[in-house]
Amino acid sequence: MSATAPVTRQPGTRTDEPTGRARPTGLASPPRRRLRWRTMQNLKGASLSFPFAAGFALFAVVPILMALRESVYTQKSSGLGFGESVVTFVGLDNLARAVGDGVFWSAMWRVFLYAIVVVPVTQIVSLGMALVLDAARRRIAARFRIALLLPYMVPGIVATMVWIFLYSPAVGPLGKFFGLLGLDVDFFSGDMVWVSIGNLVLWGAIGFNMLILYGALQSVPHEIFEAARLDGASEVRIAWSIKVPFVRASLVLTTLLSIIGTLQIFAEPMLFRSVTPETITKDFTPTMMIYNQAFQVGDINYATALSVVLAVVVGVASAVFYRFTNRTES
Amino acid sequence: MSNATTRIRPWGARSRVAALAAVAVGATGLAGCAGGTESSAESTGDAPADGPVSIEIWGWDELGEQVVDAFNAAQDGVEATYVLQADNVAMATNFRNAFESGTDVPCLAQGFAPLTTMVVNGWAQDITDVVEPSLGNYNEGAHNAAQVNGRFFGLPSGSDGQYLIVNTATLDEYGVEIPATWDEFVEAGRELKEHDVHVTNFAGEDPTALMNLAQQAGAEWFAIDGEEWVVNFEDAPTLQAADIVQQLIDEDLVSNETYQDRPALYSYFDSGNMAMTPTQWWSLTGLQTNFSDSLGDWKATTLPQFDLANPVSPGRTTPSFVPVGCEHPEAVVAYSDWRTTPEGIEAGRNPETDAVGLPTQIPDPAPYAADIIPPGFFTDDAEAAEVIVDAQSKVIGKFELGPNYDAWFPEMQDQWGKAVAGEQTIAEALAAVQQYVEDDLDRKGIAFRDAS
Structure with a gap:
């Protein structure tokens, strides 16, 4: 006891020495104390993540488990439908129906095509703006940073309403503007609807992406730029060959978030449904179909099965992208 | 298979997720809605031993509170409280959540969906026996609109004739x-x-x-x-x-x-x-x-x-209804009847436009038609009032939209x-x-x- 006591008080040895190694059994008590101390430290550290873990469990894990549970049941009425419903276990029937649902997959394909355009465009524009801001003086950059972030603070529904009025062929200014240029642009037409939605989504998203990329750019060591300049590199060359590779990890992150967000697009087409109802049907995007099944048709079981399929697709798309970008990097 | 089969109230399972989400996220809002009412677990229709029957009314009519105040002042038997909902959609969401949780369900809910939907979902109670003595206060179209399969599940409600x-x-x-x-x-x-x-x-x-x-x-x-x-x-x-x-x-x-x-x-x-x-x-x-x-x-x-x-x-309507769980449908019918009286109609006068709404549920809304004509719109206001009353008299109140x-x-x-x-x-x-x-x-x- 007395032999080990000083050891535990020596700085450096407590954490460096693996616990339990070459420890005589008769001296079990002090190591236990040491273990306890380390465990306490670990727990303290882990406790910092508790709010996240609790929130994640409550708002992600529990709903997912509930969704999985709902997806294996179905409920049926009988007669005129006025009596009680009967809930029946159907196993994977709902999931199988979801996987084979042509309407759902055409919605998915539609959004996939849209994502192929809008995700890269969002990243390119955001990166371009971040690079311009990075090149500008700090005081000017700060002002623009806030201005560019403002659209991100506007809720999607509100932003869509604002843009619907801007696009309005009758009262909106954009149609008149293009009219001055001799162009007859109808933002509400079926052919233009993805462009109209993409534009407003871009408007809302670039601020957030730009901020992350701008933050990453700030952490690039400045001596590299100086070295490049001494070697005669232009600012464009510095941006392309030094800055962009340095923010690659952040670009992967913003692209992932963009993929996830785009595949779940809901509010914008939901509101645009009124202006081009012949194009935007109730099942236009996967989330619109899920919403319709849950809250209009009233089939929460099938809606959750569709949600599970969508989650898998989003997960796979994200994983593929991540894998692809990682492999290229290596 | 039978082990996995349970009988539930219609829409019970399908709303469970929404209800739980509401408990987690919107509990404050719901508490606010029902605030101030020391209600039973099932409904807000309490009957203290020595006092008026309390009922809670939910709707999105901004004049609702003023009407309810006038109703409370006009009689002693029923004490009504109006809970203003933001709109039709908020009403539907809050009602569904309250109903699923089984607490603070109102005694009168403004109709936010066709009546048959309310019946299929198990929300509206059969009030035929309570409402039948009062039918003389309402027109034929209002009677038709309030029935599903020959029974009254809604309060007689007027349809707006086109x-x-x-x-x-x-x-x-x-x-x-x-x-x-x-x-x-x-x-x-x-x-x-x-x-x-x-x-x-x-x-x-x-x-x-x-x-x-x-x-x-x-x-x-x-x-x-x-x-x-x-x-x-x-x-x-x-x-x-x-x-x-x-x-x-x-x-x-x-x-x-x-x-x-x-x-x-x-x-x-x-x-x-x-x-x-x-x-x-x-x-x-x-x-x-x-x-x-x-x-x-x-x-x-x-x-x-x-x-x-x-x-x-x-013309169609979505009648107000008495939710399952309310123990005092007779108090609700008393309120509904009072709204057909000149005093009840007057209570709905809009302070901004200084007009009362057209009481489309009563047998003869003609005396009120002139009140709803906005000035300067028509070529002939008197003629417009006649046309509107005529449209009301010819309205088909019922158009069944199914389950x-x-x-x-x-x-x-x-x-x-x-x-x-x-x-x-x-x-x-x-x-x-x-x-x-x-x-x-x-x-x-x-x-x-x-x-x-």
């Missing part, structure tokens, strides 16, 4: 007569088209134009026959209505302005480029306050008819949108809806017969 408003300046300019029948309406459309004027507007997202025409023609999309529904979206009256709509679309006689873009819609209506539109009494204030150039040019007239010998006006209206209406919106855009015919759209309804009923296990 009539036509025409822009006389436009018609006079091009020498077009006001149509009395729908065939004449199409003919008027042809004449107006020569001058680049549309006869009316069909919003691409709103198939109620077709529903109204079908109802007026005498369609019956859903009917109950014993223990099964009879479904027919393709009966002769519906196809007659579809034919009128198809002509208007095919010959490009109508515009397709959306309701979503209100400023554009009003500006278009006001421009003189649209000659006429069916409407109902409550639209007038919105039209009057948003029009400028055409104010004073509009004339109210009877809606074109399919059968001039038997004129009718379409799965929430499911098929979005499908009808899709099909209507494509038909209005000329991508398919109205008949094809109706056939698709018929098929959708059958598939949905089949999946839900509800018995039906295809009568198409």
Whole structure:
């Protein structure tokens, strides 16, 4: 006891020495104390993540488990439908129906095509703006940073309403503007609807992406730029060959978030449904179909099965992208 | 399999997720809604041993509280509290959550969906025995609207009868007569088209134009026959209505302005480029306050008819109902009856417009018609009041929308949108809806017969 006591008080040895190694059994008590101390430290550290873990469990894990549970049941009425419903276990029937649902997959394909355009465009524009801001003086950059972030603070529904009025062929200014240029642009037409939605989504998203990329750019060591300049590199060359590779990890992150967000697009087409109802049907995007099944048709079981399929697709798309970008990097 | 089968209240399982989410996220809001009411676990309809019966009323009528205050002052037997909801959608969400949680369910809920939906979901209680002694206070259409399968599940509620408003300046300019029948309406459309004027507007997202025409023609999309529904979206009256709509679309006689873009819609209506539109009494204030150039040019007239010998006006309503769990439906009926009295109607006078709403549920709303005419809108206010009262007297209160209206209406919106855009015919759209309804009923296990 007395032999080990000083050891535990020596700085450096407590954490460096693996616990339990070459420890005589008769001296079990002090190591236990040491273990306890380390465990306490670990727990303290882990406790910092508790709010996240609790929130994640409550708002992600529990709903997912509930969704999985709902997806294996179905409920049926009988007669005129006025009596009680009967809930029946159907196993994977709902999931199988979801996987084979042509309407759902055409919605998915539609959004996939849209994502192929809008995700890269969002990243390119955001990166371009971040690079311009990075090149500008700090005081000017700060002002623009806030201005560019403002659209991100506007809720999607509100932003869509604002843009619907801007696009309005009758009262909106954009149609008149293009009219001055001799162009007859109808933002509400079926052919233009993805462009109209993409534009407003871009408007809302670039601020957030730009901020992350701008933050990453700030952490690039400045001596590299100086070295490049001494070697005669232009600012464009510095941006392309030094800055962009340095923010690659952040670009992967913003692209992932963009993929996830785009595949779940809901509010914008939901509101645009009124202006081009012949194009935007109730099942236009996967989330619109899920919403319709849950809250209009009233089939929460099938809606959750569709949600599970969508989650898998989003997960796979994200994983593929991540894998692809990682492999290229290596 | 039987082990895995449990009997639940209708919509119980399907709303469980929403209810739990609401408990987690919106508990504060709900608590706020029901605040101040020391209610029982089942409903807010408490009856203290020595005092008036307490009932809670939920709705999104901004004048609701003022009406309830007047009701409380007018009698001692019932003490009502009004809980204002933000709108129809908020009302639906909050009600569903309260009902699922089983606490603070109101004793009177403003109708936020068709009555049959309320019954199918197990929300509305049968109040036939309580309401029957009071039926004399209400008109026939109000009686019809409040029933499902011959029983009263809703409070007698008036439907807003449709009539036509025409822009006389436009018609006079091009020498077009006001149509009395729908065939004449199409003919008027042809004449107006020569001058680049549309006869009316069909919003691409709103198939109620077709529903109204079908109802007026005498369609019956859903009917109950014993223990099964009879479904027919393709009966002769519906196809007659579809034919009128198809002509208007095919010959490009109508515009397709959306309701979503209100400023554009009003500006278009006001421009003189649209000659006429069916409407109902409550639209007038919105039209009057948003029009400028055409104010004073509009004339109210009877809606074109399919059968001039038997004129009718379409109109539906979503009656208020007494939720299952309320222990004092008689107190609710007392409140509803009081609202048909001159005092009850007066209590709803809007302090901003200084007008009372048209009491469409009472046998004779004529004395109140002049009150709802906004100044400066019509060419002849007295004539407009007569037309509105006449439309009310001819209104068909009932148009059964079946047990799965929430499911098929979005499908009808899709099909209507494509038909209005000329991508398919109205008949094809109706056939698709018929098929959708059958598939949905089949999946839900509800018995039906295809009568198409």
